[in-house]
Every structure is written in C-alpha cells, then in structure tokens.
Amino acid sequence: MQTTIEIFDYWNRIRGAADAPLKSQVEPSAVPHLLQSLFILETRDAGNIGFRLAGTRICDLFGRDLRGERFSSLWGNGQHADIERTAMGVMDHAMPALFNATGYSTIGHQASFEIIMMPLRSPHGACDRLLGAIAPTAAASWLEVVPLEFLALDRSRLLPGKFGTAAPTELRPINEIVAGKSAGFGQVMRRMVSQLLSVEAH
Template sequence: MLRNGTGWCEMRLQTTIEIFDYWNRIRGAADAPLKSQVEPSAVPHLLQSLFILETRKGGDIGFRLAGTRICDLFGRDLRGERFSSLWANGQLADIERTAMGVMDHAMPALFNATGYSTVGHQASFEIIMMPLRSPDGACDRLLGAIAPAAAASWLEIVPLEFLALDRSRLLPGKFDKAAPAEPRPINRIVAGKSIHFGQVMRRMVSQLLSAEAR
C-alpha cells in the first residue's frame, strides 16, 4: 500500500505500484509525461501487463498497444479494439467517460474490477490508467496496466468474457516518503450512471486544492 500527502492509496499489486512509480518518476514536475518519455526498456518485466489507449477520430478510446498477458486474458489480440468493449454492457459509457476524464484532467486513476470468464469463473483485478501528453501539450493517450489480484490457473486457459467495475478512485498528487501523522483516506469515485464523471472530477479537484491550501 502506498501513501501520499493527501492520504492513503490502496494500490496493492506490484505491477500497478511499479508502473505508477515509473510514470511518476518520468513526469517530474509536470502533470503528465510526454508519450515520447515512455521507454519500454525501463520496465521490461512489466510489458506483458501494460497497455496504451488513444483517442480516435470517431471520439472513442481504443487500444493502441496491449501486452501479451492482457491479450491472453481475453483470448484475442486487443490492438485497435475499443477499450469499453472489455466491460459489462451497463458500464460501457461510464468506463469511456472515466478514461476521457483521466486525460482531460491529467490525473491518474486506480480501478478494482471483477473479471468473469465464459464459463462462470471470477477473478479480481487491479487496473491503473495514467495520462500521457503529446508534443502540443494535450493529453490524448493513456498508459495503463491490468493485473490479477491472485494467481488462478484457469486464467491461462479460459478467456475472460468481460470486466465489471467494482470501484475507482483518483491518484492525486506526487507520492513521496513523507507520511502524514494521521493518514486520511482519499476520496473515492464509484462509477455509476447516477453520477456524471465530469461533475465528480471537478468536485474532487476542488477538494484537493482546498486541502493543499490548508
């Protein structure tokens, strides 16, 4: 588990912790690193679990790249596929809106999801999405990772049919070694049709700015 100046971040898996640490390192003082700063050779042991998403002309978000382990989980090559196609039908719009919000506000997000196989198996996953900038300064891509919470032999033979989002939350601010005396839980975003992601994001940013001012 990591913590920052605003509270605790429930990031538990080594894959998501390491890629977030790498992303945080290369961005320096910027909100998000340039996509040209991402060097696969710096994290070779993570590549099979990483993906890159991009906004497309049609306005949707699709896979530009997907690691072999992610493709194996779903039993197909995901390159060019729409990101929301991996998710439960009722969550398609929310997932895409959340991914767009991460880019629009240049703020990474962490997800917990349950994956369901074609024959009824279930597995828990931790997913992280982090914004990347183009040379013109706009965030139009996402670097992410998908990692199972526990090893399961069936994941290597039975493909996942879809993911269902359990919860999501922002990862604001830079993580550092200084921990607050009394850690406070960070605010969480629960993706749902009743709450528009943009409204939640704006409220979250406002709360964070107020906390920093104090």
C-alpha cells in the first residue's frame, strides 16, 4: 500500500543511523497528504497504550473520535491483550512491524487493511510512542459511511530496511508472537530478524 510505504520511508529517512527517530523529528508538514491516515500511540500511566492522535480518516472509519481511546479497543475481543503486548514490544525492541487485518462493519461488511507501527523515542532515549498508519488495501464504497465494529488480525511481519523492495517475511500468528514467558517477545523478534536477513542475503 502506498500510504504505508510512504510513511515507512519517511520514518526510515528521519531516523538516520538510529534504530528509531526522536518524536520531535516528526514534522507533519513533511507528509501533509498522509495525515488523515496517521496515528500516534503512547504508553499511559495505567500501563496500556492509547491514541494520542488519530487522523480524520481513521476516526471516520470507526465512526468516532479515537483520541484517548485504547488501541486494543479497535480489535476483536480475543485479540485485545495480544495486540497491546505486541505494540509494546515494537516500542521496547525498536522494531517496526506491518499488520494485515480484516475490518468488520456493524452490518457485516468486510474490508482488508494494512496497519504499520514504528517506534518513536523520547529525549531521554526510551521508545514510548508509536507512529502508525491504517489504510484499506482496496477501495470500498461503504467505508467511512458504515462504521467498522472491529479489526481482526490476519498476519504480521517485520519490515526490512527498505519496505516494498524485499519479499515479506511471514511471522507466526500474533498469539504465538507474544507467546509465553519462556520464549519472550524479544527473543522471538530477534529470531524473526535473523530469518529476514537470511532471506535478503539470498
């Protein structure tokens, strides 16, 4: 999707040699045509992840203003905890990720979406926010007219250095990505990175 490719390229450009850019480096004026599809998530005192900002197109998709709402509230009931842990893992390990999801409307329509999440750093160095985008993979006349009720994850992957130029590396379903304490999110993500680099080397 052009939207996710463009915002990833922008994020990749401003981070330079760092694993994630400072949140102060994000300039909305640099990507004005993408703003309606962008969001920023932040960690909160309650230990969850919520919307700090959500573009008008995203709010229109769900039929409400998402500012201040928990990110996990957009997803089906069985995926709330896994989605939140995965978003936290993207920040903790500074590893951008791309998700393919199906959105279901309040009256049974379905549409496919790409969702990208990229970590942002605070001045003290910790990644505590995410820059992201939600974009439908194909036009549908009912989108933004009939609200989405929830999203359901189809697949997820880590992003190579140049998104769109290398074959995607499939990851396991999200409930396996954030599997148990014995494996740990960090170990799983590092193993996926190794697999990705191996694919690119060939």
